[in-house]
Amino acid sequence: MESPVTNQAEALACTCAHVADERKAEQVVVLHVEPLTFVSDYFVIATGLNERQIAAIATQVRQRAARLGHRVIGVEGEADCGWVLIDLGDVVVHVFTKEARRLYDLELLWGEAEHVDWQGVAPIEPATP
Known part of the structure; x- marks a missing residue:
């Protein structure tokens, strides 16, 4: 069952996670970092x-x-x-190799961030004309 999304930034973060998953990324994680930093509201972390x-x-x-x-x-x-970082404003997407992900360990660095259940949120699809 899909969960309701609380805001546009969360919806975009979950959509980015789905896109990474569709491209066979591993260990896809969405972190809600907004209470911890002014840089962004959500981080999406994935391994290629x-x-x-x-x-x-x-x-x-x-x-x-x-x-x-x-x-x-x-x-x-x-x-x-x-490591490739994509800055979408409220959402920052990090795509790492396994080695770089271990080295930078953003999950540990942002360990107090809430993990978002992105798999329970339907991705946003572009409107069709």
């Missing part, structure tokens, strides 16, 4: 198995966000560096 998969996940997240009318504020990193 190789550079090509990381690039594909990042591309699909950017494309879905754009189709939904969200502006991509910035993209940092490259797939060959092990």
